[in-house]
Amino acid sequence: MPNTGSTVGRFGRLSQWERTARAWTGGTRLRRASFDSKGAAAVKRLVIGLTAFAVVFSLASPAGAGPNPDPTSGVTSKYVKWIKFIPNEIGTLTGARIVGHYIYMTSWRSFSIYDVSKPLDPKLVSQTFWGQLGDDPFEFESEDMPTNGKVLIMSETAPNDALHVIDVSDPAHPTQVANEISLPSDTYQWANHTMSCLYDCTWLWGSRGAIVDLHDPAHPKLIQRLWSQGLPGMSGHDVVEVKPGFVLTATEPMMYLDTRDPVHPKLLALGHAKDNRFIHSVLWPQAGNDKFVLVSGETNFRPTCTSSKANGPNANGAFMTWSASGWQKTHTFHMIDQVRVQQGDMVDGNPPVHVLGCSTHWFDNNPTFHNGGVVAEGTYENGTRFWGITPDGHIKAMGYFQPYWGSTSAAYWRTNRVVYSIDYARGFDVLEYTGPLTVK
Numbered sequence: 001m002p003n004t005g006s007t008v009g010r011f012g013r014l015s016q017w018e019r020t021a022r023a024w025t026g027g028t029r030l031r032r033a034s035f036d037s038k039g040a041a042a043v044k045r046l047v048i049g050l051t052a053f054a055v056v057f058s059l060a061s062p063a064g065a066g067p068n069p070d071p072t073s074g075v076t077s078k079y080v081k082w083i084k085f086i087p088n089e090i091g092t093l094t095g096a097r098i099v100g101h102y103i104y105m106t107s108w109r110s111f112s113i114y115d116v117s118k119p120l121d122p123k124l125v126s127q128t129f130w131g132q133l134g135d136d137p138f139e140f141e142s143e144d145m146p147t148n149g150k151v152l153i154m155s156e157t158a159p160n161d162a163l164h165v166i167d168v169s170d171p172a173h174p175t176q177v178a179n180e181i182s183l184p185s186d187t188y189q190w191a192n193h194t195m196s197c198l199y200d201c202t203w204l205w206g207s208r209g210a211i212v213d214l215h216d217p218a219h220p221k222l223i224q225r226l227w228s229q230g231l232p233g234m235s236g237h238d239v240v241e242v243k244p245g246f247v248l249t250a251t252e253p254m255m256y257l258d259t260r261d262p263v264h265p266k267l268l269a270l271g272h273a274k275d276n277r278f279i280h281s282v283l284w285p286q287a288g289n290d291k292f293v294l295v296s297g298e299t300n301f302r303p304t305c306t307s308s309k310a311n312g313p314n315a316n317g318a319f320m321t322w323s324a325s326g327w328q329k330t331h332t333f334h335m336i337d338q339v340r341v342q343q344g345d346m347v348d349g350n351p352p353v354h355v356l357g358c359s360t361h362w363f364d365n366n367p368t369f370h371n372g373g374v375v376a377e378g379t380y381e382n383g384t385r386f387w388g389i390t391p392d393g394h395i396k397a398m399g400y401f402q403p404y405w406g407s408t409s410a411a412y413w414r415t416n417r418v419v420y421s422i423d424y425a426r427g428f429d430v431l432e433y434t435g436p437l438t439v440k
Contacts, residue, residue: 072426074383074403075349079435082401083120083418088112088127089427094141095362095410096422099149102171103412103420105428106142106154113171119418120430125171133176136160143362143409144194144238148201151177151217155191155206163190163204165217177218190222196239198247203262205247207236211263227265231255237280237298243287250279254295254322254333256288271295271322271333275311281362284324285369292393293322293333294375296360305358308340316340317359319377319385321393336393341382349402351381356424358382362410368437374398376411376419376433384411384421384431388439396439401431 068076072085089107096105101117102125110129114122131137140158147153147168154164165178182189192206204212209226228236233251240248245260246268254271271293273279280298284290297317306315318338327333341358344350363377375387383406386398406426411419416437421429 071404074401074406075346076401077349077399079399079433080384080386080401081432081434083430083432085426086122086124086428086430088124090425091427092424093409093422093427094424095143095145096412096420097145097147098412098414098420099147102149103414104145104147104149104152104168105422106145108138108140111152111154111166111174113168113174115171116414116420119414120432122420122428122430126174128174130154133164133166133179135162135164135176135179139164141193142195144196146195146197146201146204148197151201151214153195153197153201153204155193155195157191157193161189161191163195163212163220165214165220167217178220180220180222188222188224188226190220192236194238196241196247198241198259198262199244205239205259205262207238207250209236223263225263227259227262231257231265231267232270235278237278238282240282240284242284246288248282248284248288248293250282250295252276252279254279254282254293256327256333269327269331269333271335273335275313275315277311277313277315278317280317280360283363283365285365285373288324290369291323291325291371292336292389293324294363294365294389295320295322295335296363296377298357298361299359300357301355302358303354305340305342305354308338308342310340317357317361319360319363319375319387319395321389321395323393337395339387339395339397341379341385346402346404349400351402354381356380356407360385361408362422363387364410364412366413366437367416372439374433374435374437374439376413378408378410378422380407380409383408384419384429386433386435388436390439398435398439399433401429403429 073082092108103114112127113125116122130139139156142154152166152168156162161182163180167175167177180190192208192210194207195204202215209228211223213221233255236251238250247257247259249255256269258266281296283294299317318340320338321336322333357380361378366374372389372391383402388396388398406423408423410422419431
């Protein structure tokens with residue numbers, strides 16, 4: 001979800017989603033002692049909202065649509081198989097990360113660890129509710145799930161601003177080892193909308209400029225400086241470590257940075273969209289050696305869709321390819337192609353209505369991606385989409401899983417065929433992609 005309205009390194013301004021989250025929890029940053037009395041009502045309002053969303057969406061879905069009669073499934077295209085729905089994560093599941101044979105996932109109420117050594121059959125190892133750790137029972141919203149399989153980070157920006165550091169070296173018994181809280185008046189904040197690991201989680205960077213030294217996870221140090229200081233990137237949503245010492249930012253413009261000194265990064269290249277669109281997430285396959293940078297925008301709470309080729313401030317969030325060819329000489333990236341999801345009648349694989357947004361969101365490139373290939377992406381009410389990238393960077397629709405009810409946040413490849421779909425409303429689905437891995 002977005003951090004729109006917040007400038008990298010500029011604190012005290014809340015995103016639309018953060019304002020919504022805080023409204024659900026009483027409207028302000030709450031002291032932990034005062035949250036208990038309001039937290040139950042907040043969670044109740046959240047559950048009611050998600051239930052209403054599910055009812056509206058299910059009423060819009062024609063009975064018997066798609067090839068699968070199972071009401072927990074959805075409509076699938078050629079090349080896509082729905083394998084199973086895992087019911088443990090219903091309601092506010094946000095994001096995940098796969099490390100080794102475990103997947104770590106977070107929601108606004110808990111985080112879970114699954115053993116995925118059998119990719120088609122994930123097994124729950126542990127589910128820890130935030131309240132069990134002595135924290136707020138409702139916490140918004142560590143989307144990108146920073147973890148190296150040893151420590152896991154929850155960056156809470158509502159109802160408080162808090163950085164939670166959790167020891168997950170024993171997946172069955174996670175333990176919180178640090179809980180750092182910022183006050184609204186603090187110049188530097190521990191938690192940003194997203195936090196990302198650098199150097200195997202010995203450093204953290206936040207989407208709004210925070211720098212945290214995490215060499216000692218039980219005693220993190222907040223650096224009194226912003227990594228964004230003196231750099232042109234604005235409206236930051238995420239940073240991605242392309243390889244150790246080098247980061248690509250989801251900002252406007254995008255920035256490729258030398259971060260071998262994490263406190264004083266150096267600018268290497270920029271990618272600017274002519275319409276100044278919001279950049280939600282970025283990936284650069286092959287550790288920065290691919291000729292394409294993959295990019296997604298985001299727009300929320302827009303019930304209708306614009307055309308796939310639209311531009312400008314009113315256009316819906318798009319998935320994009322950008323050229324990285326020759327960046328060492330030009331110090332720039334430029335956009336090649338874009339695609340947007342659309343509305344439909346469910347049978348055609350597109351929903352008739354949108355609630356959280358007609359938009360793209362978190363995505364993941366297939367492990368075989370090499371100067372083209374296949375990408376899986378969460379697209380809110382349009383479910384999980386599979387995009388094919390041709391050798392010249394153009395985008396083709398390869399398939400989809402359109403759930404009967406849901407709003408998909410993210411998709412992750414477990415293998416080059418198995419995909420995990422992460423959904424705000426329905427939770428966790430296992431999919432299998434059977435189509436081509438190279439696209440012409």
